[in-house]
Amino acid sequence: MINMGVISKLAMKTDTKIVMVVVDGLGGLPDPETNLTELESARKPNIDALMKKSVCGLIDPVGLGITPGSGPSHLALFGYNPLEHEIGRGVLEALGIGFDLERTDVAARGNFCTVDSEGRVIDRRAGRIETEKTKELCKLLEDIKVDGAEVIIKPGKIHRFVVIFRGEGLSGNVTDSDPQKEGKFPKTVEALTPDAEKTARCVNEFIAKAKAILADKHPANMLLLRGFAKHPNIPTMGEIFKLTPAAIATYPMYRGVARLVGMDVIPTGTTIEDEFRTLEENYGRYDFFYVHVKETDSSGEDGKFQRRVEIIEELDRSIPRLTALDPDVIIITGDHSTPARLKAHSWHPVPILLYSRWCRPDGISSFGERECRLGSLGRFPSLGVMPLAMANALKLMKYGA
Amino acid sequence: MINMGVISKLAMKTDTKIVMVVVDGLGGLPDPETNLTELESARKPNIDALMKKSVCGLIDPVGLGITPGSGPSHLALFGYNPLEHEIGRGVLEALGIGFDLERTDVAARGNFCTVDSEGRVIDRRAGRIETEKTKELCKLLEDIKVDGAEVIIKPGKIHRFVVIFRGEGLSGNVTDSDPQKEGKFPKTVEALTPDAEKTARCVNEFIAKAKAILADKHPANMLLLRGFAKHPNIPTMGEIFKLTPAAIATYPMYRGVARLVGMDVIPTGTTIEDEFRTLEENYGRYDFFYVHVKETDSSGEDGKFQRRVEIIEELDRSIPRLTALDPDVIIITGDHSTPARLKAHSWHPVPILLYSRWCRPDGISSFGERECRLGSLGRFPSLGVMPLAMANALKLMKYGA
Structure with missing residues (x-):
């Protein structure tokens, strides 16, 4: 029921702004001692405060049980069916x-x-x-x-x-x-x-x-x-969503995927704080921002549970910079799961938080994998994230009479 | 994942009866003061009593993020994929x-x-x-x-x-x-x-x-x-579901959609009470009833939160007439959301209540948007409502041996 052709016809240019924070490999698995995942373990007062005003759910990047690479999982978040569009590693x-x-x-x-x-x-x-x-x-x-x-x-x-x-x-x-x-x-x-x-x-x-x-x-x-x-020759996000999108990412590959879908890649530093400073400095120039946090994934692949917790806490400290900009829509999610216990990408659904003044807050007070299963967004394909973001930013016209 | 071709092959004529109450624009957004939506604010003891014996969930009329017009959102509830069948305004x-x-x-x-x-x-x-x-x-x-x-x-x-x-x-x-x-x-x-x-x-x-x-x-x-x-030339509900369906609606356009899918349109009065009296009087003649409540939508478009609450309370007072008929399946839902705060149709998922003696009651005691996110029906396309109604009325044969 997610038809991007229809979404594309309904998309309109407006002044509203969307910020999508992609925390790479966000989904985790519980530590056997504490029974808490990395995200559930992290002290993240700012994200949790945002959660109280938001809706949440769980997303499947490519399909039930499928462990995705970074290419398909990012394509899906950006509104491209990863089973239709393939990006080769060389590209x-x-x-x-x-x-x-x-x-x-x-x-x-x-x-x-x-x-x-x-x-x-x-x-x-x-x-x-x-x-x-x-x-x-x-x-x-x-x-x-x-x-x-x-x-x-x-x-x-x-x-x-x-x-x-x-x-x-x-x-x-x-x-x-x-x-x-x-x-x-x-x-x-x-x-x-x-x-x-x-x-x-x-x-x-x-x-x-x-x-x-x-x-x-x-x-x-x-x-x-x-x-x-x-080169996969896919239409740009500008063409599909009538957005003027920008990417803020510290790692080459993610800048690459962003460029492929037509985002401007804004130069930034090496830390999460640098990225959010870059967001602040360029906030007036674009209506869609993709902000990528890398190290949650690499520390997951290295099996470093505590390091993943720390990165999430580091991200949390930058969230006030984001909320101070007062974007119309804020999304915090991951491209896929990379549980430290597995030391690899995995098929687990990924928690997603969506804030907008037009959502019906779920009344959930902490952003975590198990809380997200109770969220009103339910469990849905990552491909649905862009339509939801566009709707909440009032960037989609009505379908039919 | 909803294949109406399969459903159609499994459909059989039986004596059981389905009543689908479509409360136009039912889904809302919370009042900032009370943090309650229109549906959550309404005193509705009869609907809530029915809820205790029912299952619930949230439905998406056309697709995630899509704000539908009345035509596509009704088609979906009646079992027609709104992306395949288009009804022009003139029709x-x-x-x-x-x-x-x-x-x-x-x-x-x-x-x-x-x-x-x-x-x-x-x-x-x-x-x-x-x-x-x-x-x-x-x-x-x-x-x-x-x-x-x-x-x-x-x-x-x-x-x-x-x-x-x-x-x-x-x-x-x-x-x-x-x-x-x-x-x-x-x-x-x-x-x-x-x-x-x-x-x-x-x-x-x-x-x-x-x-x-x-x-x-x-x-x-x-x-x-x-x-x-x-004329879109679509097969009738009689052909697809082997039903003898009737529509009870006070507004022309909804009688129009109902006629398009092959329902008999029963003349009725102008109030919700009139509609339920019409249902009582014609209950023996049909096995599927679509009862349409209009004013929740029009008052939503006018931004009248309290009026929406009152209409839901008015509907609630007619519910004992409905339950006294003891239909095999009762559905209460909306075609889409029309939050008073937005003053327009919206993309928000719509609460649905489904009663049958064959459901596993969710143990939820009040019918509301946020309660419905916890219901066992989960979040699903409106196109799935008719298959669920048919199944709960024991009108679908087994698929495969």
Whole structure:
């Protein structure tokens, strides 16, 4: 019952403002000692005060039981059906380093690796060589020419880089060269569909030439490519929702997803406080803000329950800056769950708080996973978040007579 | 997740009876002083007594965040996906005045207006001329002949009327002649699709001839047409659910929607009490009753919180007449929300109460928006109401072996 085509027809430009705070991996699991999740354990007086004036519920990013990656879970929050729109990892990486991807480009994640004298991969990360070294090596590979496509190489952090193949008739439907395991040979890249044969040829030619150049550059004497993907060519949030959206995020990948859906990415610092200061400084210029809090996810993946609690408490200290701006709609939620006990993304539904002066407050006094199951928003797909935000900001016209 | 095709195959005729009371615009928003909504504020001992034996939940008429018009929100309650079936305003109006629309007819809303000497609209409602005057003027227009279609004109209330174009090859895909603003000229009606060109020609010919007839009838010296629409040709509730349904409604438009889905419209009076007396008198003749309470919506649009409370209390006083009939299933819900604070239809989910001897009572003692979020029905699309009603009336066979 969430039809974004209909929402798009009803959307109208108004002066009201929406702020969506995405706390990465927000949903957690209870600590066996206290029986409280990370969110339930955190002292967060400001978020809880906002909760009393808000409605809440639980969202499923992609579907019941599905553990999503960051791409699909963010797309859903931004109003794009993640089962219809796929963002390949290569595209995410390219956008994340700020590369201006063209709509026909195919991008892949690359990393330098170490191979033995027979060509077997013995270290998939080439000893995690320094970022400076990666820049030097990418410089060397820049001059490689392949038949039928331009090749662009952009260094990333430590041993990582991005390769973009630019030209007509390219496709992302090719296999990885990365064997994923040490002790194996790099794989020949293969077309998964007939229209990808040219791409596979270009990529294999590039890899062969790079191999020759890198041969004497031990430990970075080879490279591996994976996650080939073409720009997904999706309509922008401006087109769909008639919003002028901006993203405030400290990490490249999230800035990348935001850019993909047409958000302006506003430069910011490295802390949550920096992000909310950036929000304050740019509040007049946009009508939709996506504010991303990263470390709840990374500390979840590291199994650091207490660190997750601390990040939520750190976020809470910045909430008065947000509420002082008095946005028409405030949403606090996550893209998915990353329980510290699981040390990984998970399928658990994610708590969501929605404040607007037009909501019927649920009378719930603390924002937590178990409280949210009692909220009036019920349990619904993340794809429904944008329609609700738009409605509460009075940005949707009536449907039918 | 609601497949009406499956429901239709499982439906069977039985002696059990369903009464669906649709309290128009039932959902509200809390009064800032009391923190209670209109429904939560009302003293309604009979509804609350029924609630104790019932299940409850919250329904979304069209989709999360979508504010529906009366047409789509009623269709959903009657088991028709409002995104698949569209009822144009003209059709609603024609059905509402009891006009027996044929399946090829195109109908439009009309109103008399005042134009200045150059033809600019200076009063879109012609000073809201009296109903009697509108009848006289419609009589004058009855003789207009246009090439390719029969034209039928039916007066409505005050300055309003309905025009029906009858003939082969007509389409509702034409623009309005109503410029919607005073100071503008009436617009030429244009075809939106090639198959609507004949219709546009007929309509413009009619308007030109009417203009000549009305020229000296100031203040009603011109007419405006809008909401052109063809009969949607949807299957009846008899066909889908094997029901013999009846509608009891005081307002034309709701009788119109009911007629569209194949209900018998039973004449009734003007009050809620009249409607329940009509229900008593006709209880033996049908197995499904739609009882419509209008004024909760109109008082919501007027911003009259207390009036909404009073109408709910008035409804409550008629509930013993309903429960005395001992229907197998009783539903009390709304087609959408119309919070007095918003003075308009809204996207907020609508409380629903479902009584049957086969439900697992939720143990909730008062019917209200915030109580309903705790009900076992959860939050679900209005389209699910008919399957639940049918199941609770033991009118659905088992699916599969």
